[in-house]
Amino acid sequence: MASRTPEGPPPPPAVQRLRLRYARRERLRFSSHRDFQRALERALRRAEVPMAYSAGFSPHPKVSYAGAAPTGSASEAEYVEIAVTARCDPERLRAALDAALPPGLDVLEVVEVPLHGATPLADLLEAGVWEVALLGVGEAEARRAVDALLAAGSAEVERVTTKGRRVLDVRPAVLRLDVVDPAAARSTTGRALAASSAASGEPCAILHLVVRHAAPAVRPDDVLTALRGVSDLAPPEAPRATRLAQGPLLEGAAAVADPLAAERGAVGV
Template identity: 50%
Template sequence: MVRQQPEQQAPPVQRLRIRYAKRGRLRFTSHRDFSRAFERAVARARVPMAYSSGFNPHPRISYAGAAPTGAASEAEYVEIALARVVEPESVRVALVEALPPGLDVLAVVESAGGSLADLLQASSWLIDLPLDLATVEQAVARFLAAPEVLVERMTKKGLRGFDARGAVVSLRTSATESGSRLELLLRHGVPAVRPDDVVTGLGLSLGTALPLYTRLAQGPFDEASGTIGDPLG
């Protein structure tokens, strides 16, 4: 018996890029959990999604540059493809109502083309540590003076070692009421260096305490000025 070919879906007529935040307890949402919540949200919001062709069509959603589980973020991005043209602001309002508080849609714009992932070239982070400023300053000075800082992290392909120093554009310290804070500007590359890799490379003794990571921005990186642009701009 010849298997019937699946129906071919029409190509998308519009693409929207979305910036959202992970806040509060929702920072512990994994990427898989968020993708499930987001797919349910676009269905509840009745966003006219375009679907892939094949025997198991799925909504055309592209995720890029997701923050690690446990990190808060003000700059997460996703792109969706639609079957009909809509007003981006109406999609933002509908998704705000459909997603739980803490997964907050901040902006929706029409895609200008190209790859969203290619625009996410660097990110800026705040890292709050339960350690005194002098201790952290000494560790940062050693880190920045080193030509490379090798760290290891477990990946899907097993334990992998890489240089955490080469990805760091700048790293500054300041005091807080509960300890100290790092301001980190991180260049994206392969392999991807995460903010927790930088903390590992600092060699600080944290005991059972956990740093608090917050991504403030990610986007195209201007080498001349050392600034991050807006990927939705």
């Protein structure tokens, strides 16, 4: 008997592409990228989004993921792209999907992009901006460590991966690193920690960090390891990192632009 092939016509084609920005907050920062993938695919079904599927015996919904924040860190700027078989209203889609995801995985913005020819998300996300709150660390102590790292030509750290130990140089990826006034904290976590520190008198340093995305990616944890390597910095509590933004690098500014800016309002209407 010949091999079976799926009967019937091929799956309906994609007619629209949409990019989503979502946040991963509070306790759901402990969810992994794979956890998010499963949650998103179920939410798409619950929200009755007319997803485009790949062909074959095991069709998969067409979702492209880009550079997920590491498990354990929060984010206000994660991106995915989906393809649908019937035109959707971006704001309705945002609201429906947000309602279908658990609180803490929050869909913030949906923007339509051209069906063909848009710059791939992964290419747009050149760098990331992070806020790291170090409870129990004073501003002066943090500043000494930051200055030492910025003055160093290289800062090698060791990371344990599934493939064993590897050494990477953190320094070239660090485009900017500041100790900011706690009152300037931008993330929910940063603001909450800064406020309680102000109330209790326990010190809390807030770092702002811009890292260039490279392979392997340099994470906030790696930068903290590097800070410990160049100084006596030793945070008594686990540092709390939040990704504030991702996007194309602004020339000369060590800052990032909005990766959805080019498309926002430019398509579909």
